[in-house]
Amino acid sequence: MHDIELNEDQRMIRDMARQFAQSELAPRAAEWDKSGWIDDAVVRQMGELGLLGMVVPEEWGGSYVDYVAYALAVEEIAAGCSATGAMMSIHNSVGCGPVLKFGTPEQQQAWLPDLAAGRVIGCFALTEPQAGSEAHNLRTRAVLDNGEWVINGAKQFVSNASGRSWPSSLR
Numbered sequence: 001m002h003d004i005e006l007n008e009d010q011r012m013i014r015d016m017a018r019q020f021a022q023s024e025l026a027p028r029a030a031e032w033d034k035s036g037w038i039d040d041a042v043v044r045q046m047g048e049l050g051l052l053g054m055v056v057p058e059e060w061g062g063s064y065v066d067y068v069a070y071a072l073a074v075e076e077i078a079a080g081c082s083a084t085g086a087m088m089s090i091h092n093s094v095g096c097g098p099v100l101k102f103g104t105p106e107q108q109q110a111w112l113p114d115l116a117a118g119r120v121i122g123c124f125a126l127t128e129p130q131a132g133s134e135a136h137n138l139r140t141r142a143v144l145d146n147g148e149w150v151i152n153g154a155k156q157f158v159s160n161a162s163g164r165s166w167p168s169s170l171r
């Protein structure tokens with residue numbers, strides 16, 4: 001196995017994430033685990049630092065450098081608070097990723113700038129009561145009804161899908 005030689009951008013991002021995680025996350029991680037909620041102000045700060053737009057290119061307000069930089073940042077954030085690391089990785093990967101890859105230009109314009117800035121937090125609703133590993137068993141369907149899409153189905157275990165709505169300061 002060979003060590004990867006990091007470039008200057010990757011080292012800077014890793015060090016910034018490490019410093020932020022150790023000073024802002026680690027001291028409060030146990031408190032957030034108990035309350036089940038990561039402080040809104042900290043999530044906002046992560047948006048300002050570019051940590052929530054790491055797979056989104058600059059043209060959409062993101063901070064994309066490359067996937068090594070992104071992985072290094074997630075690793076450092078998770079070392080400070082594993083719940084925050086999970087929130088960050090789900091938001092960036094399966095939250096922003098599909099909009100970036102499969103969204104129409106209108107959907108990208110509507111969602112990516114807010115996602116990249118952390119004003120909205122992304123999630124991914126795959127699992128259903130009867131289908132987890134067996135994704136081919138999904139029953140949820142989107143049906144066009146008089147020009148409107150109706151989505152029928154039940155989802156569970158959706159990380160980042162809060163039981164309460166996000167405060168207006170994050171919208």
Ligand SMILES: Cc1cc2nc3c(=O)[nH]c(=O)nc-3n(C[C@H](O)[C@H](O)[C@H](O)COP(=O)(O)OP(=O)(O)OC[C@H]3O[C@@H](n4cnc5c(N)ncnc54)[C@H](O)[C@@H]3O)c2cc1C
Nearest residue numbers: 090123124125126127130131132133134156157158159160
């Ligand atoms: C912390 C956490 C966060 C999650 N976040 C999300 C999320 O954000 N969005 C989302 O959609 N889902 C999420 N999930 C759900 C997760 O994706 C599912 O739990 C996972 O896909 C497994 O599905 P299941 O729970 O239905 O278990 P099952 O698929 O029923 O599996 C039960 C057991 O059977 C084993 N098994 C299953 N199929 C096979 C096979 N073919 N061969 C051998 N063994 C097998 C599994 O390894 C497991 O041990 C989350 C789960 C957790 C624990």
